[in-house]
Amino acid sequence: MKILTAAQTREADAYTIREEGISSTDLMERAAKAFTGWFENKFQPSEEVHVFCGPGNNGGDGLAAARLLHERKYKVQPYIVGDVSKASDDFNVNLKRLPQELQPIHVEQPSAVPELTDTACVVDALFGTGLNRPVTGLYGEVIRKLNSSGATITSIDIPSGLYSDSQTPEEGAITRANYTISFELPKLAFLLPQHENFVGEWHVVPIGLSQKFIAEAKSDLYCTKQEDVQQFLKPRKKFSHKGLYGHALLLCGGYGKMGAAVLAARACLRSGIGLLTVQVPQAGYPILQTAVPEAMTLTDKNRKHLSELPLEIDKFDVIGIGPGIGTERVTKTAIGQLLATTSHPIVLDADAINIVGASEKLKAQLFKKKLIFTPHPKEFERLVGKVKNDYDRMQHLREFCQEYGCYVALKGSHTAIGTPEGKVHFNTTGNAGLATGGTGDALTGVITALVGQKYTLEEACRLGVFVHGLAADLALQTVGDIAMTASDVIDHLPRAFLHLTQPLP
Numbered sequence: 001m002k003i004l005t006a007a008q009t010r011e012a013d014a015y016t017i018r019e020e021g022i023s024s025t026d027l028m029e030r031a032a033k034a035f036t037g038w039f040e041n042k043f044q045p046s047e048e049v050h051v052f053c054g055p056g057n058n059g060g061d062g063l064a065a066a067r068l069l070h071e072r073k074y075k076v077q078p079y080i081v082g083d084v085s086k087a088s089d090d091f092n093v094n095l096k097r098l099p100q101e102l103q104p105i106h107v108e109q110p111s112a113v114p115e116l117t118d119t120a121c122v123v124d125a126l127f128g129t130g131l132n133r134p135v136t137g138l139y140g141e142v143i144r145k146l147n148s149s150g151a152t153i154t155s156i157d158i159p160s161g162l163y164s165d166s167q168t169p170e171e172g173a174i175t176r177a178n179y180t181i182s183f184e185l186p187k188l189a190f191l192l193p194q195h196e197n198f199v200g201e202w203h204v205v206p207i208g209l210s211q212k213f214i215a216e217a218k219s220d221l222y223c224t225k226q227e228d229v230q231q232f233l234k235p236r237k238k239f240s241h242k243g244l245y246g247h248a249l250l251l252c253g254g255y256g257k258m259g260a261a262v263l264a265a266r267a268c269l270r271s272g273i274g275l276l277t278v279q280v281p282q283a284g285y286p287i288l289q290t291a292v293p294e295a296m297t298l299t300d301k302n303r304k305h306l307s308e309l310p311l312e313i314d315k316f317d318v319i320g321i322g323p324g325i326g327t328e329r330v331t332k333t334a335i336g337q338l339l340a341t342t343s344h345p346i347v348l349d350a351d352a353i354n355i356v357g358a359s360e361k362l363k364a365q366l367f368k369k370k371l372i373f374t375p376h377p378k379e380f381e382r383l384v385g386k387v388k389n390d391y392d393r394m395q396h397l398r399e400f401c402q403e404y405g406c407y408v409a410l411k412g413s414h415t416a417i418g419t420p421e422g423k424v425h426f427n428t429t430g431n432a433g434l435a436t437g438g439t440g441d442a443l444t445g446v447i448t449a450l451v452g453q454k455y456t457l458e459e460a461c462r463l464g465v466f467v468h469g470l471a472a473d474l475a476l477q478t479v480g481d482i483a484m485t486a487s488d489v490i491d492h493l494p495r496a497f498l499h500l501t502q503p504l505p
């Protein structure tokens with residue numbers, strides 16, 4: 001699924017209107033219906049609903065929604081904020097459509113906003129994608145009053161004041177929505193952690209925008225949905241054998257962190273790899289052989305740390321390296337040898353990233369390799385330097401992938417996968433139960449397994465991150481997010497793959 005800019009969204013609206021021969025008021029009515037459809041499922045008609053409308057089409061949506069909710073017996077009070085002498089045409093059409101008994105309150109001073117109790121519902125229709133400067137003055141005051149009211153706020157299309165595809169200037173007020181209901185496609189702003197407290201829980205409702213326009217629109221930003229990964233999921237063949245599903249090598253674990261190797265290995269085996277060899281420091285041998293009997297185990301000559309590569313490194317189809325390895329000098333040397341010798345794809349995680357990030361010499365060896373990095377935000381900064389905000393982080397992600405021709409799965413709530421072409425794919429599965437030690441090690445195992453099975457590096461990243469998050473979403477149903485462990489996530493990988501291959505009702 002593509003992510004469009006605010007400007008492209010306006011073009012999509014205009015294109016749909018032309019192509020379907022409908023009026024812009026008709027499209028607004030569709031948007032308002034889609035919004036109220038969601039609202040009715042969430043809130044009871046007994047709720048008091050206060051709808052705050054700005055001067056543009058977002059305000060028009062608010063007025064239409066106020067009318068539709070009134071028809072469905074909600075107790076609705078519309079408010080028109082500020083000077084609307086230059087309001088949009090569709091705003092004015094919907095103002096006229098308000099029934100007699102639904103008279104709006106004109107807010108010309110912040111004091112005209114009533115004291116709202118915790119039980120009140122606010123619909124925020126002040127500004128949408130037409131926002132063109134930070135919100136200050138009366139509108140800013142109204143937003144601050146709503147934010148501090150304790151009422152449950154639902155924003156139409158986007159929280160008012162939030163820029164949808166660039167950094168919002170500090171002086172601008174932004175609605176802190178509990179829910180955001182957006183039209184047709186998600187907005188980039190929703191996917192960035194810095195906006196969590198403004199966007200709240202977000203949903204996208206369809207309004208029938210032209211699929212042709214969306215398909216042809218130029219964008220480097222995507223959201224990965226289930227149907228996207230199902231398109232490239234490879235079925236298991238009846239007459240196949242383990243040799244066809246790849247032989248992976250995991251270089252993981254260190255003294256006190258052998259669990260990282262166990263988790264990566266278990267996740268790798270649960271993601272379809274044909275054969276798995278794990279090389280661990282000597283101290284890890286009995287642990288691996290006991291905890292993961294399906295994996296073959298090699299030992300390093302070093303008791304505690306990774307210090308050497310297996311002799312026949314070229315027999316492996318893919319190498320996953322990093323979880324639990326530490327940053328000893330001997331380990332750094334081994335990583336240098338790995339980058340210098342193998343032409344096979346490598347998945348680098350955790351301390352493998354920290355080691356590469358700290359060495360310009362190793363960075364110089366990254367070019368023209370088949371590499372996937374899976375950093376969390378701190379590890380990413382060790383690769384690219386300090387970042388200013390989420391937009392800056394995304395820019396660095398694109399530049400790093402383009403410069404080195406590599407893939408980076410930048411982990412987070414919506415893990416962002418950067419590609420050498422400068423594209424970014426945001427993931428849509430997963431939950432805060434994943435915020436616990438070891439889940440990243442499991443992801444390394446999953447992605448390594450998929451590369452071993454000849455998925456392209458892009459497919460392996462997108463499918464791997466998606467299925468890892470899906471496993472966590474399925475685990476949520478049985479263990480919840482507080483108690484979830486990395487092992488729970490791995491234990492739910494089978495159901496997650498089943499869910500993709502044989503969609504459950």
Ligand SMILES: NC(=O)C1=CN([C@@H]2O[C@H](COP(=O)(O)OP(=O)(O)OC[C@H]3O[C@@H](n4cnc5c(N)ncnc54)[C@H](OP(=O)(O)O)[C@@H]3O)[C@@H](O)[C@H]2O)[C@@H](O)CC1
Nearest residue numbers: 013028031056057058127128129130131132133134135157
């Ligand atoms: N197009 C369609 O058919 C459909 C559109 N839809 C809906 O329309 C929304 C987009 O509507 P929109 O383009 O009218 O812009 P909107 O966000 O209401 O704001 C523009 C107004 O705000 C003003 N203004 C801007 N910034 C300001 C500031 N900081 N402080 C103060 N004023 C500011 C600006 O005034 P000006 O810049 O001229 O002073 C102008 O009056 C979209 O999000 C969706 O909800 C759906 O119904 C589907 C069909």
Ligand SMILES: Nc1ncnc2c1ncn2[C@@H]1O[C@H](COP(=O)(O)OP(=O)(O)O)[C@@H](O)[C@H]1O
Nearest residue numbers: 411412413430431432434435437438439440441
């Ligand atoms: N709040 C969250 N919502 C969804 N996914 C999350 C959240 N927090 C962490 N994750 C996911 O959990 C994993 C954590 O990886 P990482 O930080 O490397 O952990 P570790 O090194 O302990 O294994 C990543 O896949 C990340 O995307």
Ligand SMILES: [K+]
Nearest residue numbers: 124127158160
């Ligand atoms: K809004």
